[in-house]
Amino acid sequence: DAIIDGDLIASTDLTCKNLTVNTGKTLTITSGTHLTVNGNIVNDGTLTLESGATLVQGTGNTASGTGVYNVQQALTGAGGATPSGRFWYMGSPLSGASSTAFNAAGDNRLWTYAEATQSYTEITTNGVAMSPIQGHVARLGASSTVNFTGGVLNSGDYTNNTLTNTGTGSTRGYTLISNPYPSFLDWDLVSAGATGIATSLWFRTNDGSSMVYDTYNATGGVSTLNSGVTTNPRYIPPMQAFWVY
Secondary structure (H helix, E strand, C coil), X not given: CEEECCEEEECXXXXXXXXXXXXXXXXXXXXXXXXXXCCXXXXXXXXXXXXXXXXXXXXXXCEECCCEEEEEXXXXXXXXXXXXXXXXXXXXXXXXXXXXXXXXXXXXXEEEEEXXXXXXXXXXXXXXXXXXXXXXXXXXXXXXXXXXXXXXXXXXXXXXXXXXXXXXXXXXXXXXXXXCCCCCEEHHHHHHCCCXXXXXXXXXXXXXXXXXXXXXXXXXXXXXCCCCCCCCCCEECCCEEEEEX
């Protein structure tokens, strides 16, 4: 077991059975560092994953505690009050995160998408809860590091039983969902356990001048790369939102 009873900045990969962060203490996992916890996490201090850090937790275990969880992600942006940079498709890695992470009430833009109406709805206030498995679209007025905080790290199973295929429009049947974990997600495993959806996924973004896609098909193991988000879309990055059909 790992018990954090001081302030620790981890810059090398770590593996432990159970992890405890004591009251008033901090554990920071730096960018590019991987933390594997094979058991439970109890955080009564502050646990921070910097942008580019990942945390993998063993199946069937929990994250709890009265402390603060932070998961950061560096994003580019431009345009100030009229954002003009690329779109970022993201979801929440924490149970209690909200639109405050993006400062939706400020210059930044944040949307959700509904398959039933095949339309986007903009979130214009802070404090709006972000459901862990729901995809969001963000466009920032300036480059910054988004900090998800609130609740505990997502762990365990997440299921969407309400995927729909509505109407006759050209985008019917497509739902924007998200990797809810602070770790990579293997689409081959997700696809193998899913019913009623295509075996392909789509990453979509605006590179600053046009909309581009990455795609991956679990049946053929075939991918196309255009966005620069990932080099292997089979493995969905932490917090990455993607389209399913």
